[in-house]
Amino acid sequence: MRDRRLFNLFAANSKRGSFRADAASNTIELYDLIVSSEIEAEWYGGVSLQGFAKAMRGMAGTVHVRINSPGGDVFAGVGIAQIMREYDGEIVAHVDGYAASAASVVAIAADKVVMAPASMMMIHKAWTWGIGNADDLMATAELLEKIDGQLAEGYAARGSKDAATFMNLMAAETWLTPQEAIDCGLADEMAGEKDKAATNARARWDVSAFERAPAPPAAQGDDKIRAAVEAALAERDRQDRDKAAAIVAAEQERGQRRRRAQLLARTA
Known part of the structure; x- marks a missing residue:
């Protein structure tokens, strides 16, 4: 799905991130945008579904996915989450800064989610824009409703609240602190106080494309x-x-x- 705000998010954060996979330590650093293709990755930077799949093929045993991402393409995020769920081994997601938008979908696909003390997870309804007549726009709205329903069901399957509650949180573009994420079942624990890098990690990103983004740290x-x-x-x-x-x-x-x-x- 595409939306002008998503383009704004990509443009504001182009080439700011990094993606690295280290098979020796079984660690993947997803410190980047989530993009729809390798072509888009070349243009904006970011990690695509293809790039993440290639990184996972080099892993064995418990994998640690470290996340600091403002999000990106919802279908790429859903695809990455599915690759994680199909992995034959444990995956631990560490939210080191933001797990926003599509990155939240990736984070909750892990067997365990650990959030740094100053990190945040954000969930919201899907974005897009449409061109056409009334029938075209109504069809686009129906598609968005289906995507939102699938996302809410996914959060509910991982979390401790029902899909309707998560739908309301999505509609409000909710930015969750570690404790709030734990309380609604989207995270399992908070990292120790010795991990104080989350503020620096969040400061890397411009999240002004979102309507209720917190003040930049x-x-x-x-x-x-x-x-x-x-x-x-x-x-x-x-x-x-x-x-x-x-x-x-x-x-x-x-x-x-x-x-x-x-x-x-x-x-x-």
Whole structure:
């Protein structure tokens, strides 16, 4: 499915991500957009269904899929999820930043979902746009309803709430914290506090294409820079105040000396 907002998401995040598979450690890093084809991957960056399938063929035993993705093509996400479900072994999904939109579909296909403390999972109704007459647009709406129904059923199959509840959450474009994802059954546990990279991971992506996206987090490096600048400005302000106070004191001293001189001149 295609929508102008999806194109905006792709354009804003083109070439920002990375996709890596390491058979030695059985780890796949899906830190990228989810795109519909290898041609689209060449244009925007991102991982396609074909690319993910190729990576999975090199794996054996327990596989760790590390996810930081703003989402992308819903059918590619569904296909990747199916490849994961058919894998002959355990798959653990680690949400290191965002598992948004189609990336949430990928995450919940794992046998176990672990979310970093500052990570987020987002679910929403499918996007598209249509051209044609009333019949064409009604057919497009019916297709979207079917896709939304399938997504809601998928969340319900993994989660602890029914499909109707998940449909309402999708309609609200819901951004779930780790605890909220655990509470509705889409995640199993939260990673330890030692994992503090999620804020930096989320800061990589521009998610402004979504209607209810949270404010972009500041990366830890940006926090350090901001703190250093604020400290420098505070020190400059302190120095300026000290200089101003010294000038005032000097003027007061000069004024007192002038008044004393004037008084002596009158009494001489």
